[in-house]
Amino acid sequence: MDQLLHDFSPGLFFMQGIILFILIVLMRKFAWKPILDGLQSREDGIQNALDAAENAKLEMQNLQADNEKLLKEARAERESMLKEARDLKNKMIEDAKTEAQETANNMIAQAQAAIESEKKSAMAELKNHVSGLSIEIAEKVVRNELSNKDKQLKLIEDMLGEATLN
Amino acid sequence: MIFLTMKVAKQTFKFFILVSFLFANAFAMADNSSKDPVVSGNKVDTAEEIREYISHHLKDSHDFHFYTHNESGTHYSFPLPVIVWTSNGLKTFMSSAFHHDDAGQVIVDKGDTKLVKIHSKIYELDQGATSVNFDAEHHATNAHKVLDFSITKSVFGMLLTGLLMLLGFGALARGFKKGKSVPTGFSRVLEPLVIYVRDEIAKPNIGEKKYRKFMGFLLTVFFFIWILNLLGLTPLGFNVTGQIAVTACLAIFTVVIYMFSGTKDFWAHTLWMPGVPVILRPILAVIELVGFVIIKPFSLLIRLFANITAGHFVVMSLIALMITLKASFGPVVSTGMSLLLSLFIMVIELLVAFLQAFIFTMLSSLFIGMAVEEHDDHH
Numbered sequence: 001m002d003q004l005l006h007d008f009s010p011g012l013f014f015m016q017g018i019i020l021f022i023l024i025v026l027m028r029k030f031a032w033k034p035i036l037d038g039l040q041s042r043e044d045g046i047q048n049a050l051d052a053a054e055n056a057k058l059e060m061q062n063l064q065a066d067n068e069k070l071l072k073e074a075r076a077e078r079e080s081m082l083k084e085a086r087d088l089k090n091k092m093i094e095d096a097k098t099e100a101q102e103t104a105n106n107m108i109a110q111a112q113a114a115i116e117s118e119k120k121s122a123m124a125e126l127k128n129h130v131s132g133l134s135i136e137i138a139e140k141v142v143r144n145e146l147s148n149k150d151k152q153l154k155l156i157e158d159m160l161g162e163a164t165l166n
Numbered sequence: 167m168i169f170l171t172m173k174v175a176k177q178t179f180k181f182f183i184l185v186s187f188l189f190a191n192a193f194a195m196a197d198n199s200s201k202d203p204v205v206s207g208n209k210v211d212t213a214e215e216i217r218e219y220i221s222h223h224l225k226d227s228h229d230f231h232f233y234t235h236n237e238s239g240t241h242y243s244f245p246l247p248v249i250v251w252t253s254n255g256l257k258t259f260m261s262s263a264f265h266h267d268d269a270g271q272v273i274v275d276k277g278d279t280k281l282v283k284i285h286s287k288i289y290e291l292d293q294g295a296t297s298v299n300f301d302a303e304h305h306a307t308n309a310h311k312v313l314d315f316s317i318t319k320s321v322f323g324m325l326l327t328g329l330l331m332l333l334g335f336g337a338l339a340r341g342f343k344k345g346k347s348v349p350t351g352f353s354r355v356l357e358p359l360v361i362y363v364r365d366e367i368a369k370p371n372i373g374e375k376k377y378r379k380f381m382g383f384l385l386t387v388f389f390f391i392w393i394l395n396l397l398g399l400t401p402l403g404f405n406v407t408g409q410i411a412v413t414a415c416l417a418i419f420t421v422v423i424y425m426f427s428g429t430k431d432f433w434a435h436t437l438w439m440p441g442v443p444v445i446l447r448p449i450l451a452v453i454e455l456v457g458f459v460i461i462k463p464f465s466l467l468i469r470l471f472a473n474i475t476a477g478h479f480v481v482m483s484l485i486a487l488m489i490t491l492k493a494s495f496g497p498v499v500s501t502g503m504s505l506l507l508s509l510f511i512m513v514i515e516l517l518v519a520f521l522q523a524f525i526f527t528m529l530s531s532l533f534i535g536m537a538v539e540e541h542d543d544h545h
Contacts, residue, residue, distance in 0.1 A: 004410055009287075011250075011314035012226060013411035015321045020419060023328045023390065028382035031335035035360055036381055038342025045347065 130163070216486045222268070223482060224475055225286040226320045226409055228261035232402075241266050246322055251313035252279045252290045261316070270298040270306065281312070288314050320412065323404040327393045331386070335360075363388050363527065371531040376538045380531065383423055387416060388527040395474060395519030399481075399512065407522070408474040410467065417463035420530040425458070428537040462533055466526060473522050477515045484508040 137159045141152055210219045231243040245262035263274045270284040273291065280291040282298055289309035291298065299307045317325070338353035338360075349357050363385050368377040397404040406412055434440065436454040438447050484507045491500035 007225065007410060008414070009226060009314060009409070009411045011316065012318065012320055012409060013415050014313075015315055015317075016324060016412045016415040017418075019321070019324045019328060020386075020390070020415060023331065024382055024386045026328075026332060027335065027386045030332065031339045032360075032382050032385050034339035034342050035335065035357075036364070036378070038339075038347065039357075039361065039364070042347040 134163070211489050213490055216483075216489065220479060220482045220486070222286070223403060224405055224408060224478060226318045226405075227286050228264070228283065228288070228316055228318055229266070230319055230322060231266075246319065247317045248288065249315040249317070250281065250288055250290075251315065252276075252281070253312075254278045257281065270300075270309075273297065282306075282309060284309075288312055288316075319404065320406045320409050323394060323397055323406040324390075324412075327390055327397065327406075330393060331389055335389075359389075360385060367524070367527050368531050371528070371535040372538060373535065377531075379427070380423065380534050383419065384527050384531055387419070387530065388523050391416070391470065391526055392520060392523035395522060396516075398474060398478060399515055399519060405474070405478055407470055408478055410471050413467040413471040416470070416526065417467035420466060420533060421459065421463045423530075424534045424537040427534065429540065431540060432537045458533075462529075466529055470522050470526055473518055477511075477518055481508055481511050481515060484511055 137156075141156050141159070210216055228248055229243050229245045231241065234241050243266070245260040247258060248261050248263075249256065249258045251257075257276045257279060259274065259276065264272050264283045268283055268285060270282040270289070272282065273296075274281045280295070282289050282291065284298070284306060288311070289298070289306055290312045292308045292310070295308040298309050301307050334352065334356055337351075338349055338356050341349045341353050348354075364377070364381065367388070368381055368384050372380060391407055394404065394406040398407065428436075436458065437451045439450045439454075442450060484504055487504040487507065488501050491503065494500075495503070
């Protein structure tokens with residue numbers, strides 16, 4: 001201890017204090033501050049770049065997922081559209097068929113109706129004609145009878161035979 | 167000095183090395199001529215002389231000594247400025263005025279003051295005395311120590327370290343200032359070290375939020391100690407971090423910093439510990455204060471001082487094995503042993519050089535961390 005105290009040089013202590021103080025001040029100003037700032041900014045830069053890359057990756061993944069989703073949706077939509085179209089086609093065909101059937105039926109019915117009415121009118125005309133003929137025959141018969149009895153009878157017989165044939 | 171430093175900092179590192187060597191050579195050559203007849207033929211070859219030599223090395227010295235030629239006694243060294251505050255005011259001269267005398271023989275007469283150097287310390291002779299008188303324990307009786315602000319070898323080492331740091335880290339800083347985010351050349355070696363101190367020492371101990379304020383001190387102290395420790399391992403023979411004044415100053419810086427940055431919480435816990443009986447609180451306060459003001463810095467300064475001094479002592483002793491074992495094992499075996507052992511210890515010392523810088527910085531940041539800690543988490 002005595003030796004230590006003897007060796008302790010106050011002058012050296014003083015000089016060391018001054019030198020160390022000046023050195024700390026100078027190093028802080030000219031070395032440590034720019035170095036630490038530089039390191040900090042570099043590390044921040046690296047961190048930012050990493051974060052940006054990570055974000056980009058996430059975004060990419062999102063984008064991919066989105067794409068996938070869109071694709072899926074598109075596919076589903078196409079599918080549904082096709083189905084709809086097919087349904088529409090079938091329905092249209094079906095509709096057309098029923099409509100055609102209906103129209104045909106109507107037409108047939110109309111034709112039948114027309115035929116019926118034609119027939120009716122023809123029958124009516126025929127009846128009129130027949131009745132006219134009958135009246136005519138009756139007129140002639142009446143007139144013949146008035147002249148020749150036998151002849152009258154024969155005529156009526158003929159006439160009637162004719163009428164039944166008709 | 168600062169101006170000079172800044173000016174030189176602009177130049178390249180190589181240029182500085184070149185210049186410093188030129189200067190060293192010039193001084194060494196200048197000193198070459200001033201042969202010293204008193205100490206001619208001073209081989210260091212006995213155990214006593216080796217002990218002397220080692221203890222002399224461990225002390226600070228006033229000139230930069232490379233080696234002494236055995237037979238001619240020529241010292242290859244260059245003088246450093248001596249600046250002393252005597253009873254008659256400031257005196258400055260070059261250390262060459264002592265002619266390498268370390269025993270109080272050569273008296274430097276500065277008009278009204280007579281100065282001598284005894285065991286690396288400068289003494290002022292009492293009024294009227296013409297030579298130093300020693301008592302039985304070899305203490306000067308008619309001379310007293312002066313305040314010595316000399317640029318001693320240690321101060322020179324510190325200035326050199328400071329310059330190296332300003333150049334090295336200045337270059338790294340300039341790289342960052344220019345907007346380059348990846349340093350090139352030597353800066354590439356320094357940058358991970360700075361990151362190491364920041365991420366492994368400062369951040370875990372002080373905390374993410376507050377570490378930034380103390381980085382200037384911690385980084386400076388870490389590299390200052392480390393470079394000085396490494397310089398101590400070179401044959402230049404610096405022993406700066408083995409000077410107790412230097413380690414004491416470093417420790418006091420740490421104390422001042424953590425004392426002045428202590429939070430309210432820290433002082434509350436130190437002076438009036440909550441959660442303990444009131445009677446115990448003053449006792450605890452005394453213990454805590456003693457711990458923070460005396461024990462912690464003392465452990466810091468002693469640890470660094472003792473490690474470096476012991477390292478130097480062991481390395482030099484092992485090198486001296488070459489001489490001390492020559493009689494019993496012969497020159498080849500003793501030299502081989504000495505080389506092997508000192509190589510081994512040198513490798514360990516290389517580790518210790520880093521380790522001590524690390525521990526000093528680590529403990530400093532730990533103490534700072536204690537002082538700035540927010541205690542709200544455990545109440």
